[in-house]
Amino acid sequence: xxxxxxxxxxxxxxxxxxxxxxxxxxxxxxxxxxxxxxxxxxxxxxxxxxxxxxxxxxxxxxxxxxxxxxxxxxxxxxxxxxxxxxxxxxxxxxxxxxxxxxxxxxxxxxxxxxxxxxxxxxxxxxxxxxxxxxxxxxxxxxxxxxxxxxxxxxxxxxxxxxxxxxxxxxxxxxxxxxxxxxxxxxxxx
Amino acid sequence: xxxxxxxxxxxxxxxxxxxxxxxxxxxxxxxxxxxxxxxxxxxxxxxxxxxxxxxxxxxxxxxxxxxxxxxxxxxxxxxxxxxxxxxxxxxxxxxxxxxxxxxxxxxxxxxxxxxxxxxxxxxxxxxxxxxxxxxxxxxxxxxxxxxxxxxxxxxxxxxxxxxxxxxxxxxxxxxxxxxxxxxxxxxxx
Amino acid sequence: xxxxxxxxxxxxxxxxxxxxxxxxxxxxxxxxxxxxxxxxxxxxxxxxxxxxxxxxxxxxxxxxxxxxxxxxxxxxxxxxxxxxxxxxxxxxxxxxxxxxxxxxxxxxxxxxxxxxxxxxxxxxxxxxxxxxxxxxxxxxxxxxxxxxxxxxxxxxxxxxxxxxxxxxxxxxxxxxxxxxxxxxxxxxx
Amino acid sequence: xxxxxxxxxxxxxxxxxxxxxxxxxxxxxxxxxxxxxxxxxxxxxxxxxxxxxxxxxxxxxxxxxxxxxxxxxxxxxxxxxxxxxxxxxxxxxxxxxxxxxxxxxxxxxxxxxxxxxxxxxxxxxxxxxxxxxxxxxxxxxxxxxxxxxxxxxxxxxxxxxxxxxxxxxxxxxxxxxxxxxxxxxxxxx
Numbered sequence: 181x182x183x184x185x186x187x188x189x190x191x192x193x194x195x196x197x198x199x200x201x202x203x204x205x206x207x208x209x210x211x212x213x214x215x216x217x218x219x220x221x222x223x224x225x226x227x228x229x230x231x232x233x234x235x236x237x238x239x240x241x242x243x244x245x246x247x248x249x250x251x252x253x254x255x256x257x258x259x260x261x262x263x264x265x266x267x268x269x270x271x272x273x274x275x276x277x278x279x280x281x282x283x284x285x286x287x288x289x290x291x292x293x294x295x296x297x298x299x300x301x302x303x304x305x306x307x308x309x310x311x312x313x314x315x316x317x318x319x320x321x322x323x324x325x326x327x328x329x330x331x332x333x334x335x336x337x338x339x340x341x342x343x344x345x346x347x348x349x350x351x352x353x354x355x356x357x358x359x360x361x362x363x364x365x366x367x368x369x
Numbered sequence: 370x371x372x373x374x375x376x377x378x379x380x381x382x383x384x385x386x387x388x389x390x391x392x393x394x395x396x397x398x399x400x401x402x403x404x405x406x407x408x409x410x411x412x413x414x415x416x417x418x419x420x421x422x423x424x425x426x427x428x429x430x431x432x433x434x435x436x437x438x439x440x441x442x443x444x445x446x447x448x449x450x451x452x453x454x455x456x457x458x459x460x461x462x463x464x465x466x467x468x469x470x471x472x473x474x475x476x477x478x479x480x481x482x483x484x485x486x487x488x489x490x491x492x493x494x495x496x497x498x499x500x501x502x503x504x505x506x507x508x509x510x511x512x513x514x515x516x517x518x519x520x521x522x523x524x525x526x527x528x529x530x531x532x533x534x535x536x537x538x539x540x541x542x543x544x545x546x547x548x549x550x551x552x553x554x555x556x557x558x
Numbered sequence: 559x560x561x562x563x564x565x566x567x568x569x570x571x572x573x574x575x576x577x578x579x580x581x582x583x584x585x586x587x588x589x590x591x592x593x594x595x596x597x598x599x600x601x602x603x604x605x606x607x608x609x610x611x612x613x614x615x616x617x618x619x620x621x622x623x624x625x626x627x628x629x630x631x632x633x634x635x636x637x638x639x640x641x642x643x644x645x646x647x648x649x650x651x652x653x654x655x656x657x658x659x660x661x662x663x664x665x666x667x668x669x670x671x672x673x674x675x676x677x678x679x680x681x682x683x684x685x686x687x688x689x690x691x692x693x694x695x696x697x698x699x700x701x702x703x704x705x706x707x708x709x710x711x712x713x714x715x716x717x718x719x720x721x722x723x724x725x726x727x728x729x730x731x732x733x734x735x736x737x738x739x740x741x742x743x744x745x746x747x
Numbered sequence: 748x749x750x751x752x753x754x755x756x757x758x759x760x761x762x763x764x765x766x767x768x769x770x771x772x773x774x775x776x777x778x779x780x781x782x783x784x785x786x787x788x789x790x791x792x793x794x795x796x797x798x799x800x801x802x803x804x805x806x807x808x809x810x811x812x813x814x815x816x817x818x819x820x821x822x823x824x825x826x827x828x829x830x831x832x833x834x835x836x837x838x839x840x841x842x843x844x845x846x847x848x849x850x851x852x853x854x855x856x857x858x859x860x861x862x863x864x865x866x867x868x869x870x871x872x873x874x875x876x877x878x879x880x881x882x883x884x885x886x887x888x889x890x891x892x893x894x895x896x897x898x899x900x901x902x903x904x905x906x907x908x909x910x911x912x913x914x915x916x917x918x919x920x921x922x923x924x925x926x927x928x929x930x931x932x933x934x935x936x
Contacts (some may be wrong), residue, residue: 203592207668211589214581216596216635226716230453231472240520257594259688282471283420285506285554287672289565290475290667291933294640294690301640303933309635312596312692313926314670317474365474365928366858366870368923378900386904392781400778403770405824407783451861451868454821457651476859481881483829490829492744499826501785501881503859518882543747552741555669555681557734608831642797647907660849661798663884663932664857695852743852 206308212309219313220266221293221354222253223361226274226335227319233365236341237324239274240332243351251336252358254313255352263287263314271318273327280322289314293357304353317361318351338367374450389541397482409455410482410503410543411442412550414463415524418520422554425530425547426513428463429521432540439523439538441547452476454502460507462516469511478503479553482546493542504551560682584661590687598644599671599732600631601739602653611743614736615702617652618710623730628712628727630693630736642691644681649696650706651673658700667692668742682731687694695739716739716745773787779876784881787833787920788860790821790928791842793902794886800932803908804891805897806841810918817901817916819925821880830854831883838885840894847889856881857931860924871920884928905934 203211211217224237231337238250255270257263264283272279293313295306302314326333340346342362347355385533392400398407413426427439442457446452460470482502484495493502516524529535530549536544551557581589589595602615616628633648635641642661649659671691673684682691704711718724720740725733740746756796778784791804805817822837824830831850838848860880862873871880893900907913909929914922931936 187890208846209593213753214585214637215589215593216639217635218594219598223476227474228532230451230457231474232453233474241630257690259592259672260612260676261594262419263670263690268419284473285414285416285420285422286479286552287555288479288666288668288669290477290666291607291931292641292667294615294665296638303935312635313670313694314690319471319474347459348385359932363927363935364477364858366476368925368926368930398779400782403826404778404782405826405828407784408783408902448781448783449863449865451781451808452859476861477855477857478859480742480857481854481856482831485827492746501824501830503879503881504877538772548746549741549744551747552738553669556743557681557740558736580909603852605852608829608835609852610831611852642799646797658887662851663792663794663800663886665933666857666931668853668855697849699853731770742855744854 181264197368200287203206216310216312217312218257219254219293219295220257220263220270221313221357222267222271222281222318223315223358224253224271224279224281224318224320224324226307230320233317233338233362233367235335235337236335236362237275237320238336238341238350239326239330240296240334241330248349249351250346251256251330251351253318256311267316267318268354271320274330275320275333276323276325276327279320281318282321284316286317287314288308289316290355291315291360293353297353301354302348302353306352315357317365338362342369374532379557386427389399399493405499405501405527407418407446408443408482408484409446409459410504410546411456411460411470411500411507412504412547413442413460413468413470413507413509414554420505420508422527422551422556424524425525426464427521427530427535427539427547428515430519434438438540439535440519440540441444441543442507443543445500447499456507460509463519464522465509465514465516468509468513469508471508473505473507476503477519480504480546480549482542490537491542492545495541499530504546504550506554527550527551528558533556562687585692594690595637597632597671597673598635598641598648599693599735600649600659600696601693601736602631602649602657602659602696602698602702604742609697611716611745612742613713613715615653615698616712616714616719616724616728616736617704617708618712619708623658626727626736627729627731628724629708630732630742631696632732634689635708639713645696649698651696652708653711654701654705656700657702660699662696665671665692667694669693669735669738671731673691673730679733681734684730691703693735693739695743702711717747720747734744760885783804783877783879785824785890786860786862786878787824787837788880788882788924789838789839789848789885790882790925791820791838791846791848791929792932795863798886800884800905800929800934802902802904803929804842804887804912805901805903805908805917805925806893806897807901808897810925811879815916816918817913818918819921820885821921823878835881835883838887841897842887842900843892843894845889845892846887846891848888849888851883851885854881858882858924860925862919869920870923873919875926882928883926884932905929906936909936
């Protein structure tokens with residue numbers, strides 16, 4: 181759930197309801213110890229002509245401990261931002277501007293991942309915070325290029341993505357979330 | 370739930386598992402009095418860039434009593450046919466070959482419509498048969514043209530599609546199913 | 559989305575991960591202008607032996623303007639609280655300790671209501687804040703008694719609950735959410 | 748998907764719409780080669796006070812080859828029978844009359860299992876037929892006793908139920924369906 185540089189640019193929300201200032205990093209740190217944050221998780225997939233999932237896109241990153249990790253598209257929902265706009269923003273942030281995602285027409289997520297700062301309460305864990313993340317499978321049809329802090333974007337078959345070696349490279353329970361997504365689309369190996 | 374001409378052509382399923390003969394109309398009539406049939410209902414929609422539904426496609430037909438009716442895409446699932454293939458086949462049959470439907474990656478329908486030959490058991494009624502229909506919202510991005518027995522395909526806003534006058538033109542509870550679809554996508558007026 | 563007296567008692571979360579102090583009212587007011595808050599909405603229902611919904615429970619309250627309103631069970635998810643525990647807490651707070659709610663086994667909500675401080679962005683509006691609310695239908699089998707600031711709890715049929723006069727008494731889009739719940743359970747009139 | 752003795756007794760459906768005769772075994776055999784049949788699959792679970800799944804109930808049977816197998820509750824939907832009534836009937840048939848199942852208020856299944864007579868098209872396979880099965884997680888709160896052809900009903904933790912040895916005893920892809928159910932309730936190991 182990396183959301184470094186998670187803030188939209190200043191002119192992203194010109195609505196009059198925008199707060200005078202976004203949260204500073206210090207304010208966010210304080211809030212994170214007091215409230216659950218709203219997140220979205222997107223599982224980017226390639227589908228065939230009949231909508232059947234044929235591949236899953238995973239981001240390859242090096243985390244702060246220097247370890248290679250694989251990740252889903254994930255990030256915070258901003259104040260006054262719709263879930264579908266947050267999904268689009270994070271997908272564009274991670275997969276580039278021409279990924280052509282098909283955000284689902286319904287807001288019903290396939291599951292909700294509850295990331296707790298304490299391990300063991302759910303399958304999800306985030307040492308930084310308590311996050312409630314709405315998870316969606318999002319077909320992408322365009323050209324995807326890893327952005328920012330990602331080294332690569334790899335397309336794996338559902339079988340590969342659920343294999344132990346790949347699962348071991350996913351942090352905070354995202355491997356579980358990926359398996360839940362594959363179960364939802366009928367492609368759990 | 371008009372499925373006249375519902376049979377695929379003879380070469381549609383060349384699999385070895387295909388039964389030697391499809392059901393004749395007489396056989397189908399007999400079976401319809403003895404077993405629930407598997408159907409799919411598709412609600413064709415146009416979505417904006419963020420996946421939000423902006424229009425619903427309804428087929429305009431004249432029924433056997435000479436009355437103008439509006440209908441969703443609906444039809445039977447054939448022996449040895451996957452649900453997603455049945456969806457594609459019926460969408461192509463009703464909206465033409467270049468509708469470019471985005472069949473959802475998950476088989477989870479937004480609801481199941483139980484059409485009973487007896488009115489009043491559920492909101493759905495089909496005097497011909499007991500049908501269990503899995504219902505999906507299907508974004509279409511291509512050029513849609515009514516085929517076969519449909520006079521027209523009209524794109525209505527969710528508000529228009531749920532209005533009393535349009536609802537009155539929908540048969541067998543399909544108006545209800547349309548409203549359930551709009552509720553699912555967060556666009557019930 | 560009334561959540562007056564929304565805080566659990568001091569001994570509710572004795573975990574070591576609890577922050578040293580809950581948010582004060584002042585702190586919450588500040589945060590509300592900067593972050594979306596996580597909420598749950600529960601639609602309490604009575605079901606028959608086959609699980610079919612026969613009645614919906616609505617709370618009758620007088621709001622701060624002295625107007626009679628009807629409401630669903632709704633409230634904030636606290637830091638370090640699971641969604642299902644938040645559902646139970648708010649149901650107990652509003653329906654009493656012996657309502658015997660059947661919280662669904664899956665965290666998948668039937669929809670997500672996005673309450674915006676600005677009207678018109680979604681069907682949901684909350685002048686106080688941006689709230690992202692996960693909505694569940696929750697059968698209750700026990701004895702329900704309105705608590706705290708509610709005058710009464712009325713059990714209405716789905717038809718009555720969706721009627722214009724009742725809908726007019728529901729605030730912030732909760733009438734819409736109720737109709738979405740009825741659509742989900744196949745009981746939209 | 749054992750449905751031996753799957754027929755309700757003669758007085759089960761006294762409605763006037765009942766066909767003059769139920770399908771004989773010979774007729775059913777013919778139909779099975781021509782049409783997909785409608786099934787329901789129920790995953791019986793025990794839940795704790797907050798609705799979290801703590802155990803899964805699996806039926807222990809000896810199949811026609813003399814092999815011990817574990818199975819979910821599964822069976823055909825009859826003509827003129829509602830899905831929720833079919834669920835109740837099959838649960839009572841397999842778990843006894845005082846299992847006290849909580850059939851979900853919504854007809855939306857967590858997935859649809861497409862059992863094909865040809866292996867490999869989906870994860871589900873039934874050599875007898877093409878069945879389209881709507882799958883539900885059903886909490887049961889009463890006393891469950893295996894009926895008829897089952898030797899035992901075992902309550903396993905989600906971890907045990909998803910373990911390789913138990914999965915190997917489940918036929919036709921029901922092990923997969925069980926894992927999909929656990930993914931849906933957030934309890935996939």
